[in-house]
Amino acid sequence: MHKIDIELVEMTMDVMKYAIDRLSATQSKIGKPKTEAKLKELVGETITDKGVGGEYAFNLWKKYLMKATVPVDHPRNLAFVPASPTRASIMFDLVTSASSIHGAYWMEGAGGIFCENEAMKWIVSLTGLPEGAFGVFTSGGTAANLSAMVTAREHWRKNEAFKGEKGLIITSVGAHSSIKAMAKVIDVDVLLVDSEERLLGEALQHTINGLTEHQRKRLFSVVATGGTTNAGIIDNLDGIAHVCKKENLWFHVDAAYGGGALAADSVRHLFNGIEKADSITIDPHKWMFSPYDCGAVIYKNPELAKQAHSQEGSYLDIFKDEGAHGFNPTDYQIQLTRRVRGLPLWFSLATHGTDQYKKAVERGIELAQMAGKMITESPHVELVREPSLSCVLYRRIGWKPEDYTHWTYENHKKGFALVTPTKWKVGDTYETVSRFCFINPDTTGKDIEMILDTMK
Numbered sequence: 001m002h003k004i005d006i007e008l009v010e011m012t013m014d015v016m017k018y019a020i021d022r023l024s025a026t027q028s029k030i031g032k033p034k035t036e037a038k039l040k041e042l043v044g045e046t047i048t049d050k051g052v053g054g055e056y057a058f059n060l061w062k063k064y065l066m067k068a069t070v071p072v073d074h075p076r077n078l079a080f081v082p083a084s085p086t087r088a089s090i091m092f093d094l095v096t097s098a099s100s101i102h103g104a105y106w107m108e109g110a111g112g113i114f115c116e117n118e119a120m121k122w123i124v125s126l127t128g129l130p131e132g133a134f135g136v137f138t139s140g141g142t143a144a145n146l147s148a149m150v151t152a153r154e155h156w157r158k159n160e161a162f163k164g165e166k167g168l169i170i171t172s173v174g175a176h177s178s179i180k181a182m183a184k185v186i187d188v189d190v191l192l193v194d195s196e197e198r199l200l201g202e203a204l205q206h207t208i209n210g211l212t213e214h215q216r217k218r219l220f221s222v223v224a225t226g227g228t229t230n231a232g233i234i235d236n237l238d239g240i241a242h243v244c245k246k247e248n249l250w251f252h253v254d255a256a257y258g259g260g261a262l263a264a265d266s267v268r269h270l271f272n273g274i275e276k277a278d279s280i281t282i283d284p285h286k287w288m289f290s291p292y293d294c295g296a297v298i299y300k301n302p303e304l305a306k307q308a309h310s311q312e313g314s315y316l317d318i319f320k321d322e323g324a325h326g327f328n329p330t331d332y333q334i335q336l337t338r339r340v341r342g343l344p345l346w347f348s349l350a351t352h353g354t355d356q357y358k359k360a361v362e363r364g365i366e367l368a369q370m371a372g373k374m375i376t377e378s379p380h381v382e383l384v385r386e387p388s389l390s391c392v393l394y395r396r397i398g399w400k401p402e403d404y405t406h407w408t409y410e411n412h413k414k415g416f417a418l419v420t421p422t423k424w425k426v427g428d429t430y431e432t433v434s435r436f437c438f439i440n441p442d443t444t445g446k447d448i449e450m451i452l453d454t455m456k
């Protein structure tokens with residue numbers, strides 16, 4: 001299994017051909033899921049005592065299994081937050097795998113970690129955080145949010161007065177589900193400001209003023225969103241930063257989706273105040289065109305993250321020794337063994353330069369504006385709210401929730417598009433609406449027009 005033979009050489013060629021075909025394809029298909037039973041019926045038993053052989057297994061992948069997946073970079077995949085990794089980054093993802101690098105400690109991963117850090121310096125520079133701020137790449141936004149929340153909580157708990165207290169954080173209804181999920185992981189309570197619209201400093205202050213004395217004691221952090229997943233809304237970061245400073249609270253900005261837009265001159269001002277954050281989440285695998293999985297967590301004071309996350313063990317001492325000196329990414333987030341997952345981003349940034357990134361992000365914003373205009377001019381659909389960043393919420397006049405579901409399935413079944421419904425909160429009720437999220441710069445006005453036409 002670890003030997004080099006002719007079969008391995010042939011398999012290498014097959015894999016390279018597959019990668020080349022995929023990278024040079026101008027049109028990919030939107031695949032469809034099948035039930036597990038159906039997939040099993042198609043591929044049969046693949047894990048056996050003697051193995052079915054690489055060629056056979058690879059053919060099953062190409063013939064059946066790959067087709068049961070939806071490529072995130074299809075230009076008409078506008079669901080959730082899609083992705084559009086650059087070809088350079090995908091190629092370097094292969095190189096990253098082939099290089100077998102342990103990315104936890106400088107001693108083992110120096111070359112790879114150096115590249116990650118070069119890419120990270122660019123990301124940090126976009127935030128405007130002060131000198132000394134730095135970050136690490138994580139498996140995604142959820143892990144980045146968790147790492148930041150643990151750091152905030154540990155920092156807070158250094159005060160003897162809070163040692164026995166269960167923590168409390170404030171965020172808004174628009175915050176991503178991972179904030180609530182990760183709060184469960186670290187066993188802290190979450191108080192939601194009840195609006196999906198932009199969270200303002202005044203509303204935050206009002207919420208804090210309404211806390212009981214004990215709740216106020218337990219409150220240690222506020223999580224603002226720099227581009228909500230549902231609607232692309234950026235909270236009033238400057239106003240929230242002001243309240244956090246006054247109330248001595250850790251200020252975290254979840255910009256997992258919207259963070260890429262820090263590179264876009266047309267909307268950069270909307271993020272003013274992000275430079276005052278204690279920690280920020282940005283996902284390069286969303287709007288920075290990296291392959292999965294690649295998130296990032298950035299700290300104003302990385303030393304606090306190190307105090308919270310650095311793992312101790314006699315088997316780890318050597319990595320922290322003088323002789324191994326260098327930056328150890330494991331010290332700043334929840335994971336020990338890690339892929340150098342920032343490496344594909346580094347290669348793509350080095351290849352194309354940051355101007356191309358600006359342009360590609362601006363294109364997503366432009367597509368959202370184009371879609372907004374088309375929706376306004378079409379009698380059968382209407383905007384729910386003005387497009388924000390690259391998100392567009394719109395309704396098909398007269399449709400019920402089940403119509404949206406049926407329409408999504410129909411377009412998916414045809415392999416035409418993946419556009420999924422969401423809900424928008426109006427007063428106390430939630431309305432089912434349709435949503436576009438643009439990431440792929442190759443999406444065209446024609447794609448949008450064709451999708452809207454299927455709603456007629």
Ligand SMILES: Cc1ncc(COP(=O)(O)O)c(C=O)c1O
Pocket residue numbers: 081139140141142143145176178225227228229254255256257258283295
């Ligand atoms: C604002 C925001 N935060 C966090 C996440 C979670 O990121 P991930 O799926 O990479 O864990 C998402 C995902 O869409 C998001 O949009």
